[in-house]
Amino acid sequence: MMMSKIPQHIAIIMDGNGRWAKEKGLPRIAGHKKGVESIKQIAKKASQIGVKVLTLYAFSTENWSRPEKEVSFIMSLPSVFFSTFMPELIANNIQIETIGNIEALPEKTQEAIAKAKAKTAHCTGMKLCFAVNYGAEQDIVMAMNRLREEKKEGEISLIDLKSALSTSIFGANQNPDLLIRTSGEQRLSNFLLLELAYAEMYFTPVYWPDFTVEAFDKALANYAKRDRRYGGLKEDHVNEN
Template identity: 50%
Template sequence: MEEQLVFSKNKSEANDQQLDLERIPNHIAIIMDGNGRWAQKRHLPRVAGHKQGMQTVKKVTIAASDLGVKVLSLYAFSTENWKRPSSEVNYLMQLPIRFFSTFVPDLVKHNVKVAVMGDITKLPEQTQKAVKDAIADTADCNGMILNFALNYGSRDEITRAMKKIGQAVKDGQIDPMTIDEQMLSQHMMSAQLGEYADPDLLIRTSGEERISNFMLWQIAYSELEFVPEHWPDFDGESLKTAIIEFQGRHRRFGGLKNQ
């Protein structure tokens, strides 16, 4: 235990020395993967991993806010997650209730504003209420935006955007020739994030290297990092390590390195 504490302290000190606080990514998006595998490794039920993962959300949210991140987007429940066993889905539907009931005062204290993207009308009534109450309770906060993707799928998001634009064209409100990338972005669920709608950095935990239908439109030029830690093992130092890796890259956005 003592060796582990020393290692953690050394890692923290090394991260603080390397981290450039002037180049913190404005928007970090995270695919929180590995809760079930974390639990299975410990011979625990999968829901134990989700419970621990909720604590990680709290730690990483505060760490990101303290670093000056403008938006933290977390993939909490996808449109495909309904395919999981009903017992697990039911537990996942209870997590926002438990999370917000205990964490909203800390969010307000750290000036963090809650936002949600996804079709929350399909969530249980009590889950919807917890989400809406958290949005209302943090509405006056103007610091970091904690953006949850709940019942969210990027293909669903893009399809909905195209339907809205198509209907506007049909109604004569939009000339098809004026449709451009900016218009599509304005019809995405992330439009509420304003100038920070597109993530600078996308992190996926647990070692899997895929996007899983998350913010496909928005991550066109995001830096992608796939880290080995299961989500419950991820923490503020893990976040700093990912940001240091991000800061070591050169983002060209399709141009040349020396431009």
């Protein structure tokens, strides 16, 4: 694939862990455990091909309503994931970032995330961002409240708003070029609502635990065929009668 066709920022809604497990007669947590392996493979591949930011929707603000046992298991995953994957993260020059209300997570989960960020802070390659306890609506409301305090009576522009969102840490790569959602569902589920305004979207029926590097390549190949015009027209279209 041409380097110009590589998405600089890819966002993924990792969906289907529970259904994958159910179809195999396994508990839902088995799906989440297997899904972690997909994260490792896709993160390494994305880093190797030159993606700048990979944002993964790991746990939404609405996911707290799931069964307590499942939530507890998900909260334990960062410790396991980072302890086993840390050498490869560093070897691939991948830096860990997060968006979402991390302060509301269990203490051990917060500690695992903080440790991973510290250990990869020196990495200058791809940013692997986990959206944890994240909701786009809440992020926008919080950004507006901060801006209202700062601006007082001043007018708030779109640039102001985007600079106050949690994704502003990605600078020029704040907006995803490509959104991938697995499991066949076709909705955003309160994920990066403003940032995805002009993203290309790719929906696949493949459950996240089965989302291999080959499936990822298929999504990238599909993206490479897209004609991104951002609401306008390219010169060859403008000249058409």
